[in-house]
Amino acid sequence: MAVDAPAGFGAPTGFGAPTGFGAKAHVALNDPKLRANFRRAMDGLMDKRAAQFSDAGEWKALRARGAAVRARALAHLPQLLEQLEARLTANGITVHWAETTGEANAIVLGILQQAGATRVIKGKSMVTEEMHLNAHLEANGITAVESDLGEYIIQLAGQAPSHIVMPCIHMNKAEIAELFAAKIPGQTYTENVDELTAAARKALRGRFAEADAGISGVNFAVAETGTLVLIENEGNGRLSTTLPPLHIAVTGIEKVLEKLEDVAPLLSLLPRSATGQVITTYVNMISGPRKPGEKDGPKAVHLVLLDNGRSRVYGDVELADTLRCIRCAACMNHCPVYTRVGGHTYSFTYPGPIGKILTPQLEGLDCAGDQPHASTLCGACAEVCPVQIPIPDLLARLRTEAVTPSSIAVKGGGGGVSLADSLGWGGWTALYSRPLVYRLSTRLLGVFGNLMPAWLPMLRQWTSVRTKPKFAAKSLHQLARERGFSDDQR
Amino acid sequence: MTSARDRILSRLKSAPRRTMPERPDWAAPRYGEGRLTQFRAMLEAAHAQVTEVARAEWPSLLRLILAQKGVTRVLFAPATETGRQLAAAWANGDAPQLVASQLVAPQLVAYDRPMEEIKEVLVHEVQAAVTTARSGIAQTGSLVLWPTADEPRLMSLLPPIHVVLVDKARIVDSLADTMAAEAWSGGMPTNAVLVSGPSKTADIEQTLAYGVHGPKELIVLVIGDDAP
Numbered sequence: 001m002a003v004d005a006p007a008g009f010g011a012p013t014g015f016g017a018p019t020g021f022g023a024k025a026h027v028a029l030n031d032p033k034l035r036a037n038f039r040r041a042m043d044g045l046m047d048k049r050a051a052q053f054s055d056a057g058e059w060k061a062l063r064a065r066g067a068a069v070r071a072r073a074l075a076h077l078p079q080l081l082e083q084l085e086a087r088l089t090a091n092g093i094t095v096h097w098a099e100t101t102g103e104a105n106a107i108v109l110g111i112l113q114q115a116g117a118t119r120v121i122k123g124k125s126m127v128t129e130e131m132h133l134n135a136h137l138e139a140n141g142i143t144a145v146e147s148d149l150g151e152y153i154i155q156l157a158g159q160a161p162s163h164i165v166m167p168c169i170h171m172n173k174a175e176i177a178e179l180f181a182a183k184i185p186g187q188t189y190t191e192n193v194d195e196l197t198a199a200a201r202k203a204l205r206g207r208f209a210e211a212d213a214g215i216s217g218v219n220f221a222v223a224e225t226g227t228l229v230l231i232e233n234e235g236n237g238r239l240s241t242t243l244p245p246l247h248i249a250v251t252g253i254e255k256v257l258e259k260l261e262d263v264a265p266l267l268s269l270l271p272r273s274a275t276g277q278v279i280t281t282y283v284n285m286i287s288g289p290r291k292p293g294e295k296d297g298p299k300a301v302h303l304v305l306l307d308n309g310r311s312r313v314y315g316d317v318e319l320a321d322t323l324r325c326i327r328c329a330a331c332m333n334h335c336p337v338y339t340r341v342g343g344h345t346y347s348f349t350y351p352g353p354i355g356k357i358l359t360p361q362l363e364g365l366d367c368a369g370d371q372p373h374a375s376t377l378c379g380a381c382a383e384v385c386p387v388q389i390p391i392p393d394l395l396a397r398l399r400t401e402a403v404t405p406s407s408i409a410v411k412g413g414g415g416g417v418s419l420a421d422s423l424g425w426g427g428w429t430a431l432y433s434r435p436l437v438y439r440l441s442t443r444l445l446g447v448f449g450n451l452m453p454a455w456l457p458m459l460r461q462w463t464s465v466r467t468k469p470k471f472a473a474k475s476l477h478q479l480a481r482e483r484g485f486s487d488d489q490r
Numbered sequence: 491m492t493s494a495r496d497r498i499l500s501r502l503k504s505a506p507r508r509t510m511p512e513r514p515d516w517a518a519p520r521y522g523e524g525r526l527t528q529f530r531a532m533l534e535a536a537h538a539q540v541t542e543v544a545r546a547e548w549p550s551l552l553r554l555i556l557a558q559k560g561v562t563r564v565l566f567a568p569a570t571e572t573g574r575q576l577a578a579a580w581a582n583g584d585a586p587q588l589v590a591s592q593l594v595a596p597q598l599v600a601y602d603r604p605m606e607e608i609k610e611v612l613v614h615e616v617q618a619a620v621t622t623a624r625s626g627i628a629q630t631g632s633l634v635l636w637p638t639a640d641e642p643r644l645m646s647l648l649p650p651i652h653v654v655l656v657d658k659a660r661i662v663d664s665l666a667d668t669m670a671a672e673a674w675s676g677g678m679p680t681n682a683v684l685v686s687g688p689s690k691t692a693d694i695e696q697t698l699a700y701g702v703h704g705p706k707e708l709i710v711l712v713i714g715d716d717a718p
Contacts, residue, residue, distance in 0.1 A: 044696050065516035075510040078502035097495035149702055150693035166693060173695050197691060197699035204703065209613045225678045235647055235689040235704025242643050242681070243605075243613075253498065260675040264666035265516055275692070278532065279630040282704070283684035291680055295642040296605035307494070311501040317508055 021345060021370045028341040034170055035340065041169045042339040048276020049330060049384070066269045067388035069262040070324040077314065080223040080256045081305070087226025091288040093301045101131040104306045108133060108215070108248055109140055111302055115246050117142065117212030121204075123230070123237035124148040125217025126164050126327060127250050127306055130349045130362075133215070144215065145207045147236035149200050156183045162343030164350060165274050165329040170342050204236070214240035214298065218251035219326070220266060221303070224259045226287055228303065231271065233281040241286060247298040249286075253305050254323035266326060269386035273328040309362040309411065316409030322357050322394060324387045329354075331381035331391060337374055346371065353381035357394045365402045366412030372398040442475045518629060518664030525628045526712070529661050532631025536687030537700060538708040542658070548711050549579030550587075552653060555709065556618055557593035565612070565619035565649055568600045569640040572622045572655055601642055612644055618651035625668055626661040626712075632684040633710065634668065643681050652705035654685070658714040 028034055053059040073080060085095045096111075098104035112120065120137065122128065122144055134144045134155070146155040150167035154160065156179055161167030168176070173191045180199055181189040187199050216237055220229040228249055230237050241247045257263065271277040290297035314320045332338040332352025343351035348359040348368060356375055360368040372395045381391040401407065402416030431438055449471035454463040462468070474482075492500075521528045530540045543551050556564060567573040577598060588595055599616055601608070621641055623633040633654050637643040646652050662668045665684070669675070674682075689704030700706050 041696055061514070061516045064514045068511045068513050071511050072513070075508045078499050081499065081502070097493070097498055099494045099498060103494060147703065148693070149691045153693065166696075168693055173697075176694055193694045193697040193699050196694055197702050201702055205613065208703075209609060224675055227678050233689070234691050234702045236702070238643075238647050238683070239703055242647065253502075260678070261666065261669055264518065264664070264669060267665065268518070279632060279684070279686045281536070281685065281687050281690055283632075283686075285678065285682040286680075287678040287682075288680045291639075293639040294680060295601065295603065295639065296644045297642075297680060305498075307498045311498050311505075314502055315505045317506055320505075320508075 024345040045333040052272035065265040084223040105136040120144040121211035123216035123240040211244040213246040214244040230284040231280040273330040330384040334380040364412030528628040550585035565616040567641040619645040619649040623656040626656040632686040
């Protein structure tokens with residue numbers, strides 16, 4: 001049964017400015033195919049993760065180490081960034097800094113144009129999604145082809161990722177089979193996953209070989225040695241960073257680690273939390289461009305460090321815990337909201353619990369203020385977070401910031417009170433602080449409440465999917481008094 | 491005018507100072523005598539083929555394995571010890587088993603010049619490549635590759651079959667151990683890679699498929715001084 005989206009749901013009623021989460025969630029919840037695709041994927045990922053961390057003692061010690069390593073890196077972030085820059089530069093990697101996504105796009109475009117590059121092959125990178133880099137390059141005559149299978153699929157489909165680790169998780173193989181048959185020349189319809197995978201390999205092999213440049217993200221940037229660590233299963237990340245003559249890596253300023261040894265515990269946390277794999281097929285550690293005498297590898301390597309609000313978030317010690325994130329996606333895989341509505345409902349690059357705290361901080365509460373409300377605060381995300389980010393606490397903090405701003409680290413706070421809110425809460429206060437009015441209104445509801453039709457606009461949000469509650473004929477106070485309790489009896 | 495760099499750093503530096511937590515105790519697991527068993531089990535679980543072979547035997551065994559797979563062109567690194575052994579053994583005539591099997595013996599293709607000069611061969615023609623691992627990691631079933639000028643990066647990446655030799659004595663417990671024991675932080679190579687199976691993806695309905703961009707098959711030869 002299709003249910004119309006209730007009028008007003010998702011409108012600014014105390015949810016900060018809307019991103020349409022409510023209305024989109026409603027549509028997603030009524031899409032059985034989407035629900036089935038996510039349910040299957042999320043159940044599988046949760047089971048596999050649980051199997052990896054069956055030893056509670058090991059999980060506890062490893063996670064404490066992982067959280068401490070990330071917290072240490074953030075504690076002296078500016079010094080580590082300076083060290084990282086110095087080490088990378090000494091290793092022959094050129095470092096660029098961008099305050100905004102616009103600046104980062106311009107830097108990447110500038111490097112490509114200077115090299116005369118027109119064909120780009122891309123490894124998976126959420127930061128370039130945050131920048132909408134592909135569209136920017138396309139507008140400037142540069143073709144950027146995504147090479148991670150999931151990213152390739154959604155690029156063919158003209159969509160955005162719905163999950164930060166498995167970007168096309170919202171699609172089933174029939175949809176992908178149709179897409180490939182329509183978009184890949186010579187490809188006939190097949191739902192055989194091996195054949196679909198082989199078709200992508202064939203279509204992309206030439207793209208790797210002809211690419212003038214490769215663009216990738218970074219999982220960890222090690223300050224101690226000037227090393228960029230990239231993890232993946234497919235080999236497309238290694239190809240993007242090895243085969244073309246130019247490699248541009250793009251990352252957020254928070255991805256830095258103090259020491260190379262810090263990679264080990266995080267590497268033991270990230271793939272196990274993400275996909276339940278003990279390790280990814282490839283861990284690619286890049287510390288420089290091709291040296292004289294070496295026969296392959298890019299001749300130039302660049303790193304673009306993107307801020308985009310992160311240094312502002314850093315100004316608040318509590319909220320800066322958001323920056324510990326290693327992008328494993330365990331929080332979304334376990335979120336009762338995300339697993340039901342999927343990633344596209346969130347409208348922004350980072351969906352799920354981490355998105356709900358990261359997006360409003362990067363973009364501003366005035367522009368993504370409904371995101372922190374898309375949560376039941378059940379705490380499943382915090383329970384599985386490998387670096388112990390207290391996501392529910394930060395959600396609550398951001399909800400507070402939306403009403404009473406207390407920190408300059410938060411952008412667009414204080415705008416989260418609408419007229420409906422003020423009237424609603426004002427009325428509630430008036431009612432509950434005056435005994436006479438309160439008694440009168442409950443009496444009236446007892447008498448007339450059940451006469452209210454279920455289709456009344458505000459009631460319908462409830463009654464469209466649930467039975468209308470019945471008002472008791474007598475209030476609790478009345479019943480108590482009738483049984484001989486007096487008001488001041490303890 | 492200040493730069494983006496200066497503005498970012500100055501914002502970060504003006505933030506309230508925070509306490510620096512210590513690294514709490516954590517140690518990667520140890521396997522003792524069970525090291526090789528763990529290494530093999532993890533690699534096999536990741537769909538790799540693991541074979542123990544004596545130092546003198548591996549070139550002829552490999553030639554047979556590759557011939558059985560129908561491989562005719564094998565990329566090798568002529569200037570490495572592994573490459574020299576391979577070339578010497580394969581030049582020495584076909585092994586009796588291979589002759590008896592009537593299979594076509596694979597031929598070697600040297601990776602001895604810059605990638606740009608043999609790109610077509612690398613990208614589309616060679617069917618297998620043979621490289622050496624610096625060490626093996628038991629915990630995760632990983633091969634530690636430090637490609638060099640003599641044994642370049644693309645060898646372990648472009649051909650559909652990747653053959654790796656790892657010395658039995660160089661199988662260690664964990665990444666943390668080997669990083670510390672070999673003082674990696676003292677200087678990293680241009681590229682270091684951990685390989686823990688053939689290339690794979692589960693992007694389509696979480697169904698595993700191998701060889702999406704990198705090698706479809708990973709053959710690990712564990713080299714010992716005696717016959718296994």
